[in-house]
Amino acid sequence: MHTDTPSAPTFRLxxxxxxxFAIWGAWLPLIWGYMGAGVADGGLGFSGTEIAWVGSAFAxxxxxxxxxxxxxxxxxxxxxxFMAVSHLVGGLAVLGxxxxxxxxxxxxxxxxxxxxYVPTISVTNSIAFTHMKNAQKEFGLVRMGGxxxxxxxxxxxxxxxxxxxxxxxxxxxxxxxxxAGITSLVLAAYSLFxxxxxxxxxxxxxxxxxxxxxxxxxxxxxLLVLFVxxxxxxxxxxxxxxxxxxxxxxxxVGIKPEWIMPVMSIGQVAEILTMAVLGAVLARLxxxxxxxxxxxxxxxxxxxxxxxxxxxxVIVAVQVLHGICYAFFxxxxxxxxxxxxxxxxxxxxxxxxxxxxxxxxxxxxKWLFIPLQSRLTTDGTVEYRQxxxxxxxxxxxxxxxxxxxxxxxxxxxxxxxxQDDPETEPGLVA
Numbered sequence: 103m104h105t106d107t108p109s110a111p112t113f114r115l116x117x118x119x120x121x122x123f124a125i126w127g128a129w130l131p132l133i134w135g136y137m138g139a140g141v142a143d144g145g146l147g148f149s150g151t152e153i154a155w156v157g158s159a160f161a162x163x164x165x166x167x168x169x170x171x172x173x174x175x176x177x178x179x180x181x182x183x184f185m186a187v188s189h190l191v192g193g194l195a196v197l198g199x200x201x202x203x204x205x206x207x208x209x210x211x212x213x214x215x216x217x218x219y220v221p222t223i224s225v226t227n228s229i230a231f232t233h234m235k236n237a238q239k240e241f242g243l244v245r246m247g248g249x250x251x252x253x254x255x256x257x258x259x260x261x262x263x264x265x266x267x268x269x270x271x272x273x274x275x276x277x278x279x280x281x282a283g284i285t286s287l288v289l290a291a292y293s294l295f296x297x298x299x300x301x302x303x304x305x306x307x308x309x310x311x312x313x314x315x316x317x318x319x320x321x322x323x324x325l326l327v328l329f330v331x332x333x334x335x336x337x338x339x340x341x342x343x344x345x346x347x348x349x350x351x352x353x354x355v356g357i358k359p360e361w362i363m364p365v366m367s368i369g370q371v372a373e374i375l376t377m378a379v380l381g382a383v384l385a386r387l388x389x390x391x392x393x394x395x396x397x398x399x400x401x402x403x404x405x406x407x408x409x410x411x412x413x414x415x416v417i418v419a420v421q422v423l424h425g426i427c428y429a430f431f432x433x434x435x436x437x438x439x440x441x442x443x444x445x446x447x448x449x450x451x452x453x454x455x456x457x458x459x460x461x462x463x464x465x466x467x468k469w470l471f472i473p474l475q476s477r478l479t480t481d482g483t484v485e486y487r488q489x490x491x492x493x494x495x496x497x498x499x500x501x502x503x504x505x506x507x508x509x510x511x512x513x514x515x516x517x518x519x520x521q522d523d524p525e526t527e528p529g530l531v532a
Contacts, residue, residue: 111233112234112240112243112244114296114297115247115296115297116246117247117292118226118229118247118293119244119246119248120251121251121288122248122289123249123252123255124251124254124255124285125196125219125255125289126219126252126255127253128278128281128282128285129196129281129282132278133156134153136276136278137152137153137156145275146208148205148208152209155205155209156209156212158465159209159212159213159216160216160460160464161460161461161464161465162213162217163216163217163219163221163460164220164456164457164460164462165457165461166217167220167453168313168453168457178301180298180300180301181225181228181229181232181299181301182293182294182297182299183294184221184222185222185225185290185293185296186293186294187290188218188221188222189289189293190287190290191214191218192214192215192217192286193282193284193285193289193290194287195211195215195218196211196279196282196286197280197283197284199211199212199215199283200279200283219286220456221453223452223456224449224450225452227436227440227452228299228440228448229296230244231437231440231448233299236381238384238385238437239381241380241433241436241437242376242378242379242381242429243378245377245429245433245436246373246374246377249370249373250374252370253367253371255281255285302447313453313454315444315446315447315450316450316451316454317454319447324507324509324510324511327504328435328438328504328508331393331397331500331503331508332455332458332459333463333466334496334499334500335396335400335431335432335463335497335500336464336466336467337466337467337470337496338400338404338493338497338500339427339428339432340463340464340467340468341467341493342404342424342493344467344468344471345471345475345490346366347362348484349411349484349486350366350417352484353483354411354412354486355411365418366421368418368421368422368424369422369424369425369427370424370425372421372426373429376425376430377425377429377433380392380429380430380433380434384437389434389510389514390504390505390508390510392430393430393435393438393508394504394505395426396426396428396430396431397427397431397497397500397501397504398498399423399426399431400423400427400493400494400497401493401494401501402420402423403420403421403427404494405491405494406420407420407486408489408490411486435455436452436455438514439452439455442510442514471489471492471493474489474492
């Protein structure tokens with residue numbers, strides 16, 4: 103579709119995704135306990151505010167990335183070289199977190215890592231789409247590597263901690279930065295062997311700012327609708343990770359703490375399977391229906407949480423909907439962005455929507471659901487039905503908006519079609 107090579111380098115792109123998401127999966131699940139543990143126990147002893155600042159680094163990076171990093175990836179540097187430099191410096195930063203003990207140093211290193219890592223999420227998509235022959239059929243399989251990488255990084259670290267307490271557990275927790283840093287350095291070296299993806303020069307008459315051109319495309323109603331719906335779905339998606347852990351180990355559900363992560367990972371295993379069939383689903387159902395099903399997966403999962411909290415087998419089984427929620431909406435979204443935007447702004451367009459997925463949606467989820475859960479808590483007991491009905495109705499509303507108002511042009515009616523002519527804007531093609 104975009105490549106002149108005789109065959110798409112699917113395995114190399116898949117391995118790129120494995121390493122990319124293994125970096126994130128290595129530190130994210132366990133960093134919070136390490137930051138909150140007391141200094142006497144070998145932790146950092148950070149306050150809630152300090153932990154919140156560290157947790158906001160990705161949101162800050164997703165905003166900054168639109169104006170700087172993605173601009174460089176689109177217009178200045180070959181994407182694989184951008185990846186190599188970003189993961190080299192970002193890997194050294196996350197390695198430094200292993201030794202950092204004070205908040206200022208720790209947060210500074212995390213911010214450096216985030217500023218360099220977050221844009222590479224969009225750049226990996228851009229590299230993949232550039233060299234795939236058929237994004238509809240191949241992207242699900244390639245992106246599946248990211249989920250596998252996350253699981254490969256997170257599960258071993260989780261089980262390493264089993265049975266450890268006190269300083270021993272904290273020492274094991276610190277290893278997350280070694281794993282993430284080494285993986286980042288490996289990807290930095292591997293990036294030099296990725297298919298060459300040169301920058302796209304701006305069309306004569308353009309401002310030269312890829313992010314500005316990408317933003318202007320939101321003037322098209324169908325892209326604006328998708329942008330709004332993406333924000334709502336990102337809030338719901340991130341809200342799951344904010345609320346699910348406490349819910350699963352609550353008295354109502356009764357899952358033991360050591361089994362929380364394996365239970366939640368059922369959804370990631372299901373995501374792998376769903377990614378494998380995404381191409382076939384897109385070919386049969388098209389953009390709109392596939393994305394609506396992804397949003398309705400959230401509604402179904404939270405409705406089960408709300409009405410059947412004491413049915414542990416049902417609660418565990420419904421985790422498989424995570425695969426539908428992520429693959430059918432977010433993975434499809436990334437394919438659609440590649441089809442809808444000109445090739446000279448695709449990294450910036452991916453970053454524009456990742457601003458919602460990784461940044462604003464994540465922040466909104468924390469500001470919405472954490473205070474809401476606190477208000478619905480009495481004597482240590484949460485009124486989960488009221489809590490989970492909120493994201494349930496949000497998902498139903500988002501699905502309704504997409505069904506009523508999302509009408510891409512006929513040129514994009516077939517999943518996988520793209521506009522290789524950067525002078526052709528979406529919505530203007532017959």
